[in-house]
Amino acid sequence: MKKITKAGRGELVFAGSLLLLGIYVLYDTVKMEVPEGVAVISPRLFPYFVGTFLIVVSAGLILTILRGNLAVPEGTEPGDPFAPADFKTMSLVVAGIAGHVILLEKLGFVVAAAVSFYLVAYAFGARRIVKDILIAFAFALISYFAFTKGLNIRLPQGIFENLFSSGA
Amino acid sequence: MNSLNLLLDGFATAFTATNLMYGLAGTFLGTLVGVLPGIGPALAIALLLPITMSVAPASALIMFASIYYGAMYGGSTTSILLNTPGESGSVITALEGNKMAKAGRAGAALATAAIGSFVAGTIATLLLAFGAPVLADVAVKIQPAGYLSLMILAFATVGTLLGQSMIRGLISLACGLVIGLVGADLQSGALRLTFGNLNAVDGIETVTVIVAIFALGEVLYLASRHKVDEWAVISVNDKTWMTKSDFKRSWRPWLRGTAIGFPLGVIPAGGSEVPTFLSYAAEKKLSKHKEEFGHGAIEGVAGPEAANNANAAGALVPLLALGLPTSATAAVVLVAFQMYNIQPGPMLLSTEPVIVWGLIASLFIGNALLLLLNLPLIKFWVKLLKIPRPYLYGGITTFALFGAYALNASTFDLQIALAVGALGYFFRRFGMPTTPLIIGLIMGPLAETKFKLALQISNGDYSVLYAGLLTKSIYFILFMVIVGPFVWNFKKKLAIKK
Numbered sequence: 001m002k003k004i005t006k007a008g009r010g011e012l013v014f015a016g017s018l019l020l021l022g023i024y025v026l027y028d029t030v031k032m033e034v035p036e037g038v039a040v041i042s043p044r045l046f047p048y049f050v051g052t053f054l055i056v057v058s059a060g061l062i063l064t065i066l067r068g069n070l071a072v073p074e075g076t077e078p079g080d081p082f083a084p085a086d087f088k089t090m091s092l093v094v095a096g097i098a099g100h101v102i103l104l105e106k107l108g109f110v111v112a113a114a115v116s117f118y119l120v121a122y123a124f125g126a127r128r129i130v131k132d133i134l135i136a137f138a139f140a141l142i143s144y145f146a147f148t149k150g151l152n153i154r155l156p157q158g159i160f161e162n163l164f165s166s167g168a
Numbered sequence: 169m170n171s172l173n174l175l176l177d178g179f180a181t182a183f184t185a186t187n188l189m190y191g192l193a194g195t196f197l198g199t200l201v202g203v204l205p206g207i208g209p210a211l212a213i214a215l216l217l218p219i220t221m222s223v224a225p226a227s228a229l230i231m232f233a234s235i236y237y238g239a240m241y242g243g244s245t246t247s248i249l250l251n252t253p254g255e256s257g258s259v260i261t262a263l264e265g266n267k268m269a270k271a272g273r274a275g276a277a278l279a280t281a282a283i284g285s286f287v288a289g290t291i292a293t294l295l296l297a298f299g300a301p302v303l304a305d306v307a308v309k310i311q312p313a314g315y316l317s318l319m320i321l322a323f324a325t326v327g328t329l330l331g332q333s334m335i336r337g338l339i340s341l342a343c344g345l346v347i348g349l350v351g352a353d354l355q356s357g358a359l360r361l362t363f364g365n366l367n368a369v370d371g372i373e374t375v376t377v378i379v380a381i382f383a384l385g386e387v388l389y390l391a392s393r394h395k396v397d398e399w400a401v402i403s404v405n406d407k408t409w410m411t412k413s414d415f416k417r418s419w420r421p422w423l424r425g426t427a428i429g430f431p432l433g434v435i436p437a438g439g440s441e442v443p444t445f446l447s448y449a450a451e452k453k454l455s456k457h458k459e460e461f462g463h464g465a466i467e468g469v470a471g472p473e474a475a476n477n478a479n480a481a482g483a484l485v486p487l488l489a490l491g492l493p494t495s496a497t498a499a500v501v502l503v504a505f506q507m508y509n510i511q512p513g514p515m516l517l518s519t520e521p522v523i524v525w526g527l528i529a530s531l532f533i534g535n536a537l538l539l540l541l542n543l544p545l546i547k548f549w550v551k552l553l554k555i556p557r558p559y560l561y562g563g564i565t566t567f568a569l570f571g572a573y574a575l576n577a578s579t580f581d582l583q584i585a586l587a588v589g590a591l592g593y594f595f596r597r598f599g600m601p602t603t604p605l606i607i608g609l610i611m612g613p614l615a616e617t618k619f620k621l622a623l624q625i626s627n628g629d630y631s632v633l634y635a636g637l638l639t640k641s642i643y644f645i646l647f648m649v650i651v652g653p654f655v656w657n658f659k660k661k662l663a664i665k666k
Contacts, residue, residue, distance in 0.1 A: 011598050018339060025346055025361065034358045041620040041628070043353035047360060050349055050612070054342040060335045071599030072332055073389075085392035085597070093391045093565070097384065097589065100569050101582040113566045121562035123391055132558075139563060143570065152222040153574050 007082060008070050015065060018058040025051030092123035108158020109147075113140035175297050178525025182533055187230050190223070191530050194231035195537045198238020203245055203549045204560065205252045205399070206390075209480070210496040210606070211382035212239035215567060217375050217504060218574035225508040229527045232504050234534035236497065237289060240480055241538050244281045244473055245549055249274060249402045256330075257440030257476040260448045264461070264468030269402040271464050279409035280418045280466055281473040282543055287419075288426040288474035289535040292481030295430055296488075297528050300517065303489035307514035312622035313632050315490075317642040319615045322436040322492055323608065324646055329437065330601040334653075340600045343591070344608025347372050354613075355620060367580035374503050376572040377609055380585035381602050383568035385592015387561050392593065401553045404546055418470040421451050425474030433482020439495040439603060440479045447475035481531065488512055488524060491614070496603040499610045507575075 029047040073082070096119030104112040118126075118136040126132045144161065147153045155161075181187065197219075201212040213235055220228035240257075247258040248265035261281065268277040310318075327341040328334045350361045351371030362368040410418070425447045432443040451471040452461045461468055483498040491513035493499035505512050510520060517524050542549070555563075572585035595602055619633075626632035634643060 014594055014598055015339075018343070021346065022342075025349070028361050032358050032360060035356055041355070041623045043356045043358040043360070046616040046619060047349055050342070050345045054339075054346060057335060057338040057342050061339055064333065064335050069333070071336065071597075073597050073599060083393070087392075089391040090388060090593075093388055094586075094590075096562075096565060097569065097586050100566070101579060101586060104573065104582065105579055109570075113570070116566045116569060117559075117562035119562075120387065120565045121558035124558035124561050126556070126558035126562075135559060136562065139559075139566070143566070147219075147570065147574070151219050153218060154577060155570075155574075 005070070006084075008065055008068075011065050011071055012062065015058050015061040019055060019062065022051050022054035022058060025054060089123045093120050096120040096123065105156045106158070108161050109155040110137070110140045110144050110160040111158055112156075113143060171298050171301055174521060174525045175529060177521070178527075178529035179532075181226060181522055181526035182230055182529040187227050187526070187530070188533070190227045190231040191234045191533050192537060194234030195238040195534050195541060198235035199242040199245075199538070199542060199549065200238075200552065201235075202239030202242025203552050204242075204564070205246050205250055205553070206386050207239075207564070208243060208257075208382070208497075209236060209239035210378065210500050210603075212242070213497065213500045213504065214375055214378040214382070215571050217500075217507065218571050220504075221507075221574070225510065226523050226526050228508065229504065229523055230530040232501060233527050233530045234537070236480065236501065237285075237477075237531065237534045237538055240477060241282065241285055241542055242549070244285070244476070245278060245542075245546070246553065248277045248281065248469070249404070249550065250399055250553060252399070257444050257479070259441075260444045260472040261469055261476070263448075264465055264472075266402075267462070267464030268466065268469065269464075273464065273466075274402050274404045275409045276411070276414050276466060277464075277469050278404065278546060279543060280414065280470045282539060283410075284418065284422040284425065284470045284474040285477040286535055286539045287422045288429065288476075288478040289481060290532065291423075291426050292430045292433075292478040293528065293531045293535065296481050296485055296531075299434070300485050300489045300528075303485060304514040304517050307490050310490075310514070310638065311636065312618040312625065313634075314636060314638045314642070316615060316618040316622060316633065317639040317646075318490065318492060319611055319618065321642050321646050321649075322494055322611065323604075323615075325436045325649060326439075326494070326607045327604045328650065329442065330439065330603055332599045336598070336600045337604050340595065340602065341604035341608040344605035344610075345612040347377060347588075347605075348609045348612030354617070365580075367578065371613075372584055372609075373572075373575055373581050374506075374610060375575055376581045376585050377588050378500060378503070378606060379568045379571045380588035381592035381595070381605065383564055384585060384589025385596060385602070387565050387568075388589055388593040389596040390561065392597070399553065399557070401550060404550060409543065414466055417457075417466050420454075421447070421467045421471035422474040424450060424454075425471040425476075426478040428471075429475035429478030430482040433479040433494070434485045436486070436492070436494040439483075440476050443475045443479045444472040447471040484531075488516060489514060491516070493607065493610065496606045499606050502610060 025047060029044050029051060032044060034043060096116040099119060100112045100116035103115055114136040117139050118133055121132055144155060148155055197216055198212055201207055201215060202209060213232060216235055220231055243258045244261050246252060247262035248269050251262050251266040265277040323341055327337040330337045350368055352359055352369050359369065428447045429443040448468055448471060451467040455465060455467050457465055483495045486492045486494055487498045487502060491511060493502045502512060569582060572581050622632050634640060
């Protein structure tokens, strides 16, 4: 057995969580409430296969990692694929996505879209605050009108949307 | 000549003003999204799925056919000019094409890719038009157990052929199967893996998963790689696209690429990775200019590009005739069908002839439109590559969130998107391919249906699962696919020891 590197530990944790997920699938299937007399073939059968399959392959992955066969990241970008992850940039992206999710039905699509656009752009190095915010809002407004007026897709409305639709 | 008549009817469907407009819009949008770096055809179609929600089925599917080819073509443009292949099928194109572009022959590389795609696409669509009905006629007789065995074979090949190691592909497949389990069992209504959440009863929205794992996963992964530099886009300023000698060197690779790509699309060979690589290897071997390979040989672009396109059309054969997707892109097209409650399969050609033949006809039209639109518009596509990367990723993220939300107008789908995006990051970080997950997610529930159906017919007798000749031979092939590589490696090891 080779010495496990830091990257290897991360991969082990990931494989371990998948193993636990597989066990949970089996547990969920055992305690599943099956309405009586409806199904000829039990709805438990297939999940049993899937759960067992996940357990077997994640156990296999754990063995593979322990034998020193680590993953090569699947990136297409140049640069060192093994460099440690930049958590600050990543959390900004996550904040952008989470912000969109939280704000969408509270403040409407335009605000939510501008927030996710701006935060992700900021994470990737956009630093001209006024210009970036203007572009974010322009992008959000144009998409809003293209989606709702052009494609008849209903999107949550908020301050901005009402401002424009009351005038129309 | 029944197929021919039906195909002509298909052209009549596709040639109405409305449908032609959708075809044109699809070609344009497909290329537009496909050109954006990091967006492959599967993601391009998934991102564009919501925009056809208010369109009639025939027009929408015609649009998807055009998006399909448009996105493929857009991807090869990016590979040549930027060396960032958006999907595994254009990795090889990037290899030689980018070298050609750097040597000032971007125009020739783009042209041989475009014309090669057109030639391959046209021949392959013809084969599709005449092959799919034949296969469907045979497939009508296949029993549920036979279907199940075909699906398991597809699972196994997609899971084991993709990615760095067999085990990582299978992990991806297993994750897809688990996500596919969530929700109420169709037959009994029993709830599975819903964690008591009412939103999860209808299952996890497939489009949400696809958009999140490709787009959000990719953006998160790029974010984890520190800062990104602006790209060096190679400009196209050639006066001539292809010279006479370029044509002479390209036409054989186009045909050979088609011959390699199409059959490998029909059988579940795990997408376009294998055929493009085989085509590249064949061209390298047959070329009179071997020394140019690795420095921008036109054959190395012409062959793999043709193989990639023929492969995409080939994957539509099992999709239309059997309802089995063999690549991520075909799986997304299956989802598009399901959105309109159309289930591809052997009966589809007889129950929905207008839609299927309209779709096939629009593949021809889309292909021709691409050739007409894209080379003249190349300057416009190059401009897209110059969008500053922060804005590009801000836009992709926001558009992906829109795609995840719009189908069901539900914030629950957005929460799922965030979670699946995180999973997509870990997949990239730990070298797991995403295609098997998509295949497992989409085909898992179909496989369960066939499984139950087979057991119902046999009254719970399990021997039905491996009884017939078809199931037996398919499980034999499966055995060879899985055990074969081990035997091969073992023999090689023995040989080295000697």
